[in-house]
Amino acid sequence: MGFNLRGAxxxxxxxxxxxxxxxxxxxxxxxxxxxxxxxxxxxxxxxxKEANEQQKTEICDIISQGLQG
Incomplete structure (x- = not known):
């Protein structure tokens, strides 16, 4: 029996x-x-899931910048 971590x-x-x-x-x-x-x-x-395309682009940009270190 599997545990549904996401659901929990x-x-x-x-x-x-x-x-x-x-x-x-x-x-x-x-x-x-x-x-x-x-x-x-x-x-x-x-x-x-709730973000629009602009918000998705912005968050990906922010994360990418943060990974540049």
Missing amino acids: IMANIQGNSEDEVEATIVDAIQNGEEKMLPGLGVLFEVYW
């Missing part, structure tokens, strides 16, 4: 306010714990 994360954060989402992101980044990465991935997936 979505169930855990469903209905969170903007402040709660921000706190989750900031906490995950500040703590730097590997176990938080799947949650950030799910949040990014939610963003991507």
Whole structure:
């Protein structure tokens, strides 16, 4: 029997306010714990599905710039 990690994360954060989402992101980044990465991935997936083409282009540009180091 498989565990649906994406579904579990979505169930855990469903209905969170903007402040709660921000706190989750900031906490995950500040703590730097590997176990938080799947949650950030799910949040990014939610963003991507809701973003328009301009927002997608902008976020890809920002990430690309950040990877230049």
